[in-house]
Amino acid sequence: MIKLYIIASIGIALMFTVDIFILTHPGLSIKKHLMLFLTSSALNFLHIYTNYSPMLFVTLTVTSLLLITFTKKLYSVFYMPFGYILNCILLNLISFAGNMLWNISIKELNSDQYLMIIYMSCTIAASCPVLYLVRRLLDRSLISIFEKMDKKMIAFISLTLLLCAFMIFTMASFFDTLEITHREFFLMVSSLVLYFLFTMCIIFIVLYESKKSYEAQKKVEYLENLNEYTKNLEMVYNNLRSFRHDYINIMTSLAAYIDEKKYDELETFFYDHILPVQKNLTQKNSSLNSLLHIHILELKSILYTKLILAVNQDIEVNIDIPDEIDSIDMDPIDLTRMLGIYLDNAVEACLETRRPAINLHLGKMNEDVVIIISNTFIDKGLSITQMHKKEVTTKKAGHGIGLYNVSEILNRYDNIYHETLIKEDLFIQQVQITKMRT
DSSP states (O other), rough: HHHHHHHHHHHHHHHHHHHHHHTTEEEEHHHHHHHHHHHHHHHHHHHHHTTTTHHHHHHHHHHHHHHHHOOOOOGGHHHHHHHHHHHHHHHHHHHHHHHHHHOOOOHHHHHHHHHHHHHHHHHHHHHHHHHHHHHHHHIIIIIHHHHHHOOOHHHHHHHHHEEEEEEEEHHHHHTTTTTTOOHHHHHHHHHHHHHHHHHHHHHHHHHHHHHHHHHHHHHHHHHHHHHHHHHHHHHHHHHHHHHHHHHHHHHHHHHHHHHTTTHHHHHIIIIIIIIIHHHHHHHHHHHHHHHHBOHHHHHHHHHHHHHHHHHHTTTTEEEEOSSOOOSSOOOOHHHHHHHHHHHHHHHHHHHTSSSSSEEEEEEEEEEEEEEEEEEEEEOOSOHHHHHHHHTTSSSSSSOOOOOHHHHHHHOOOEEEEEEEEEETTEEEEEEEEEOOOO
């Protein structure tokens, strides 16, 4: 009997491993697949040996958490329960075919090691094309939705899949020791399939609503950015028009000082009134000219809004955008959230210094886009690791989630490399976004 338990546990673990190999390919190394296989084998053996139904939850939960650790993707928690459900249904469909063709009962299958190996091998062979199609569906449509889901929604879908797996296991195992007719076998298998389809319909409805909600949020973010961008353009235009109106008065004042040979007063007037206005307009004009290289409205609007805000607070802003930026392989909402947090932090930090300054570089390195934001700051003793932890801050209570949120965003992307540096009196954020291959 122990030999049968070992064969069954190894067979189920092999099914799990094949499932994960196809769904995550080429994401995991052979070593990680082996660790999943060994862990699954041990847990499945305990489950079969103890015949304790809740052990299924333990098996799927532990292997799912291990998979999350390996892939660094929270949505990979779906893979184990989904793979188990699919294998269970396919195994029962194959068993039904054996029952109809050769009158092999479930009881005979569970007591014959050779039949067990044959049936499990057929299940693995049947699951491969199905899982391949599922992976294509994930790559084309679902992963982009999964990546934007909050943890509550991921937990809800995970729990739904776990309950479905447990119910299918319970329904199928109820007939393990019973002699049933072809008709009863058909009804049992049909119930499993219908319950699975019902569960998947619920999940797809949830995913569809999540996608609609995300698209609505994206439109709102787009309109807000466009509105903010328009307001800032109007502000610059009004400043230029005001300066044009004041130009004659300024020239008249300069002429009066020169005519009366009041050179000391002229010097004071020039440095106190003329030069600050010129400096402010020069910085704003420089910002506008540099941003002309950006052809992504969301990106242009967030940069212009934040940088003009910095200029208006007498922060020295240096902008370097040498290349034409027309596409970035990152979701626009995530991109604007990331840059908004980085620039807000940069403004707040540099205002605490004697000579506040922010430097922005946005350029291309081959096909990759590189963003570097640096600012003057006062070192308050927090390490870079601490700064990226949730609710760790040098600000008032209720702050400190900005860099943590950015980390959460960037962790969802395989094509983004990020580094935070401190060099002398500069705090530097470097982001490299590689072009994804299609």
